[in-house]
Amino acid sequence: MEKKIAIIGCGSMGKMLLEKIINSKIIPEDNLFVANRTLEKIQVLKEKYKNMHICRTNKEAAENSDIIFICVRPSDIKTVLLEIRDVLDNSKHIISLNGSILFEQIETVCKNNKISKVIPSVTAEVNESQTLVCHNSKVTKEDEIVLNKILGTFGKVIELPENEMGIGAEVVSCMPGFIAAIFNEIVVVAQEHTKIPEEQITNMLLNTMMGTSKLMLENKLSFEEVITRVATKGGITEEGTKVIHEKLPGIVKEMFEKTLEKRKLTTENAIKAFNS
Structure with missing residues (x-):
């Protein structure tokens, strides 16, 4: 896969995603662009994964990527979207790893973009996640296939409508x-x-x-x-x-x-x- 991937936010979920993507070799390591509020945290990861790119801003990570994983708290999502909005052309695929923010909220900032929401499980650590995913209307079948290939590196992928993601999370994530x-x-x-x-x-x-x-x-x-x-x-x-x-x-x-x-x-x- 030749896609370039950004990971914004390297907390437990962002770090897990980063390591699964790199270890699966699904993309070259230098196709990965990582940004985090605390730069020192990802500098430590850089020592282990020497070819990935450390970005000083979220905008830099998004600008250089085709697929953008946003792995931050709900209270920080809008700030991140506003920061990267100017570099988001219609081809970029935004992935939110937070189920609390709805598509209609994200689309107030990024109304022309392909957007998906993903809810992994802690069992992703042993590649047994039952990962929930839903998409807005702009996500194509090809986009879904690419995303499923990435998410498939740490388990099975289950597509649900957005309004079923809550009970779905109770069944697999909780x-x-x-x-x-x-x-x-x-x-x-x-x-x-x-x-x-x-x-x-x-x-x-x-x-x-x-x-x-x-x-x-x-x-x-x-x-x-x-x-x-x-x-x-x-x-x-x-x-x-x-x-x-x-x-x-x-x-x-x-x-x-x-x-x-x-x-x-x-x-x-x-x-x-x-x-x-």
Whole structure:
């Protein structure tokens, strides 16, 4: 791929993206242009990736690139867009890594540009991200293919309409945290009934979770089918699944209500800040 890529903002997400792109060799290292508020932070990366370009301004990074990843906080997105606006011709593709700012806000500054929004997951670190993406009307099929190739360097790409990105983020981006919280409670309670070390219990659970995922994916099994196979009538597992079916739905319902309400509030605040 001969595209030139800018990464504006080198926090945890920007740094992850930079390293995945370079390590995948999807573009030559010298086709990467990086800008950050704190120059010293990217100077450290330059020591490791000697051929990438360190840019002193966001405008410089955008001017030299075809695809521009904006990896900054919602409160900083408008400032970045205003800074780079003068060098944005219609061919440049802007990628926002923040789900809180809507296309209609970004388009008030960059109304003629191709714009996509991307929400990766922490599992991108091990190339298992379920990365969500949506596009505005100016993004072509060719643009989508190129972006998917970049995002595919750290996992699978799932395209959704913009209005479904919120619940999509709950299912894939927030879910590692939810899963970890649930399994942590299982570890805590299991320790009350055994002398097996905590680390060993944790590894047993993690490997069982991986095995269950593999079983379901490879054999195309539903959750209900797995329950039926393991929770035989009158057996031990059935007693546990009865408790889960009785108690867990209310917890899950409340969890989604709380997170979606928080997401709505975050989006409203981000939009207010953008429009101010």
